[in-house]
Amino acid sequence: MVDHTREILEILSNIHFFDMLNEEQLLTVSEQLDTVFFKQNEIIFEEGTEADGFYIVLSGRISIQQETNHDPIEISICQKGDYFGEEGLDFDKYREVTAKAITNVIAIHINQKQVDVLLEVYPEIIEPIRLTIKSYRLFLKHPFSWCGPREAVHFVARKNSFFLWLGLVPPIILGVTSTLLFLYFYFVDSTQNTWLSIFFGSITILFLGWFLWKLIDWSNDFSIITNRRVVSLEKVALFYESRQEAPLDAILSVETRTSQIGRWIGYGDVVIRTFTGVINLKRMSKPDLIVRLVNDERGRASHQSSKIRRISKEDTLRSRIGYDRRETSDYEEEIGEEEADQLEVPLKVKSSGLMEFLSTFFGLRIEKNGVITYRTHWFILLKKVIWPSLALILLLFVFIYSVFEFYPSINFDIILLVQFGIGIGLFVWWLYQYWDWRNDRYIVTDDQLIDLYKRPLGQEQRRSAPIKNIQTVEFERLGLISLILNFGTVFIRVGDTTLTFDYVYNPSQAQQDIFERYQQFNQKQKIREKEALRDEVAEWIEIYHEVVQKKSKSDESTPDEENSGYNIGDVEN
DSSP states (O other): OOOOHHHHHHHHHTSTTTTTSOHHHHHHHHHTOEEEEEOTTOEEEOTTSBOOOEEEEEESOEEEEEEETTEEEEEEEEOTTOEEOGGGGSSSOBOSSEEEESSOEEEEEEOHHHHHHHHHHOGGGHHHHHHHHHHHHHHHHSOOTTOOTTOOEEEEEOSOHHHHHHHHHHHHHHHHHHHHHHHIIIIISTTTOHHHHHHHHHHHHHHHHHHHHHHHHHHTOEEEEESSEEEEEEEETTTEEEEEEEEGGGEEEEEEEOOHHHHHHTEEEEEEEESSOEEEEEEEESHHHHHHHHHHHHHHHHHHHHHHHHHHHHHHHHHHTTOOOOOOOTTSOOHHHHHHHHTOOOOOOOOOSHHHHHHHHHTSEEEETTEEEEEBOHHHHHHHHHHHHHHHHHHHHHHHHHHHHHTTSTTHHHHHHHHHHHHHHHHHHHHHHHHHHHTOEEEEOSSEEEEEEEOTTSOEEEEEEEGGGEEEEEEEEESHHHHHHTEEEEEEEETTEEEEEEEEESHHHHHHHHHHHHHHHHHHHHHHHHHHHHHHHHHHHHHHHHHHHHHHHHHHHHHHHHTSSOOHHHHHO
16 A cells, blocks of 8 residues: 555645644654545535544545535535545534545545544644634635636635724714614603604614624625635725735745734734735734745645656656656546646636626627637716717707707708708717727737727827736726726736726626636646756656666677687787
8 A cells, every 4th residue: 555654744734734743743643644535426525414524635636515505516626735624623513515526536534533632732733723614614605706627715714803893883882872862852752852863763774874884894805815826805895896816826925914902912914925016914813824824825836836747757757768657546646637627717607687788788808719808898988978979969959949940941951051060070079989998908818918099090009918927916896886887997917017907897807817817828838848848858868868778788798899809919929
């Protein structure tokens, strides 16, 4: 049987609730764990069954599904280094999801008794486990549809609850005060102060609305870490929505920023720096643990990439020098398959209804031959053509009035000619505004981002940037109208410049499109670089192998030449 000890140690060291243990402690932990095997399509556990511990994936892929309206919906996919079955970290719990093996799977199983022992021996892992359980429960309530294929959410949290209560204190105090005054004037002194009771009753309703708004506002902000990126999602109810994200491989450093009050209460900011941008996860509980989690995700991704490169190099060398293929077990995932899956493009789920119909009608997002073209929202077109449209409508009413007032006077032809000339001018104005809107385009190709603007009969302005240089992608929706009509601005930081896709429909979809193109380009580039490097190294090894073989043959033939029977010394004598 294959010994997975070294592999288990590497995986445990990259899981945030074990990463504080030293190698000796990790070895002790690994000796207590059970290695389990699951065949493809095998059900590992089902929703509603008793939780018997949790699992860490050594090899293969697992689909995590949750039943919705009697239909299983896939909410996540776990792969090597991921853990699942978090209900088993808590006691006397039942499974809230179903886990099914997509491929043959090797996993580590930690039952609840073993969890209890680990918590007793290593109390430093208690807080990280609590954070994991809290994050898992929040994720089950709020799955994120924008996640790509094989993208697993490993952490999700809201701001520290201290700020929820801090925001709720004013409406609670004022609401209770206005409620008491309303009750007093309504029941005790209603005969003389009817208007006061109505006033304080209305104020109570306003404070109740304020209370609900603050509660919804706090619950709409999320900080998310997946196996691919870090995301900060902020939404001010009815006014503003923003999503900032950065790929893990674009992160330069992760640090915490806390105040004295924050250290007392247990909150702080997690500052994530990329080459040109900063993502700030604000007012997070246990910021130090979140920093460790981000670093573990980066380390795990780097370790997995290194292992894939090593195996790929071995396969190439074996092929070039004529050795047999590397032996693999039924539970080892093919490298080619893994790389291909990383290049998958997620299905674009479109919303139905009037907004989607108008988006299609105005061509706000067009995808053709792999090129995505965006136009500014139709609301911007409406703002551009509103005045020439109103002027044309007014001219129509004037024309109708002229027909009844002046026809068939001798001046009617002149009036009609003047109105026709004005109508032509207004129609040209309307067309100019329409083409001015239509010429404002944002284009995403496989390797370029293009901001293209051309004035009708004027100059063309074109800004472009390579996708490979993207650092961060953010979007904002400002104001009630943009939230209702679902449009906003996407900000793409590329090197020292920032490209903006202004007023595009469904900015979260545009952000996701750009991020997916970035991921695809990087994966293709890495595969090309790895293949070129593998071929070059393999060629050197092949040449070395040939030289060694020639040298061996030459050494074998040397004794025969020395004993050939022809001796120059004897002839000279």
